[in-house]
Amino acid sequence: MEKMVFLQPLVAVLISSAVAIRAYRRKSLNLSGGLAGFLVMTLHFAVNYRFGAILLVFFFSSSKLTKVGEEKKRRIDADFKEGGQRNWIQVFSNSGIASALALTIWKLAGSKDQCLDTEQSTLVTALIGGILGHYCCCNGDTWSSELGVLSDAQPRLITTFKPVRKGTNGGVTKDGFLAAAAAGGLIGLAFVLLGFLTTSCSFDVALKQLFVIPLSAVAGLCGSTIDSLLGATLQFSGFCTVRQKVVGKPGPTVKRISGISILDNNAVNLVSVLLTTVLTALASAYIF
Template sequence: MEANWLQFLYAVSVSSAIAIRAYRRKSLNLSGAILGFLVMSIHIAVNYRFGAMLLVFFFTSSKLTKVGEEKKRRVDADFKEGGQRNWIQVLSNSGIASVLVLIVWKLIGSQDKCLDSKESPLVTSLIGGIIGHYSCCNGDTWSSELGILSDAQPRLITTLKPVRRGTNGGVTKAGLLAAAAAGFFVGLTFVLLGFVTTTCSYDVVLKQLWVIPLSTLAGLGGSVIDSLLGATLQFSGFCSVRNKVVGKPGPTVKKISGLDILDNNAVNLVSILLTTLLTSIACLYVF
């Protein structure tokens, strides 16, 4: 009981420090910082590895958002200094995982378990879903933030025709490689920390290494799903007045691709949900 309280206090302390720092650096606005604090506290208090995956996603995405800001300002119609994610963006990028984390807490408390379907298929699938969730989030962010800086001409994922930078569903080789690398780092974080926080048999421990290729595929797959949704269900058009690609139709906007059905947050949410589900199922078979 004492250990749980110490973990809770540690979670609150770390989360509050990170949220305040992120707000001051404009990575989060006030609503995003408040919700981010709650989400981080829940993850770290329940399981250090859940918190670590969230923090890998948050820190790397915040850092990459600020890389090449001048170029992104010229291309991105919705550019915000430092990123300034709000509560809606925080929720779309952590809401599903937070629910899974709370279910895991309800089932096994703050114990850290190896992925092992023989011991508990439900817990294995839930943890696998959390891994897939943050691999997808990280993959989409790395792909977007680094892909837009690539000198290569983006191509629409559905037709492979060249499109303007900033077009939803436009992909580059650099962006896809970045997505895979992002998933790899989430999986690597989970596995390495698990060597310290778990006690499992030797054969089960070795099997945990499969998390790394799975998370790599989840990062790449999540980015591909996001791009497919963006190319088909999210509007992209070129505004002759702003001289930028925009996400809403208008009298000065010439359509490039997509239907005006989903916005960026909805696309992120659907791609995360699908990747979470697929990774969860994959973990049942692999582990």
């Protein structure tokens, strides 16, 4: 029994080390991002293998898409980084809230994996739903952004529906919305499939877990929409006549497109994740 207590943290450290080193070598994370990623992944896997798994689904799928069409993105994105390197701030803004929820669940229910079931615990069900919503939002926003830039469709500002340049904060396309829903659905699908192997609950409760998939798709779409609304209003976008690119800061050679300089990209991500987390937690407590 004592060996089992130490087994999960050991597995967590081994998996997190391998993933963080691989991500650093492939330039998905810089050094600070790799260290932060190691800490976050270790915590997720140590608390619950399924939490760690959906974190990996988000990380690997979003990292893969970030590398697709890099030459085209380089021409459009003023802040382009090879491999989409993320630093520690980006890692924590995309996983900090989920980490806090995971620790809370561990405090309340330990490391045993559980089904979403309010008859067992409304609070734990809501917290698990919150973690789901968190990563559906992150994945949805990343997929919609990365695939939206590559789409041939003309983006439109979500607040006015006027055509805008690619790379404008708050610019949306139909392809981007579909990508966001698919990204959230993938998180939900992974959560449900793993749950059939790691949880033990009654047939009725197990069957009801399938509702996680459409809920996750909606969470991905919702998170991307909130992110776009914040980006269009509280985040500055302008066109630099010298660099011939959309930029995120005002300047003498920059013509404003939309938004005001209140939030930067990391703050927009954090707020949209927080709101989606809360909404999905409430929906989970109601549905399950």
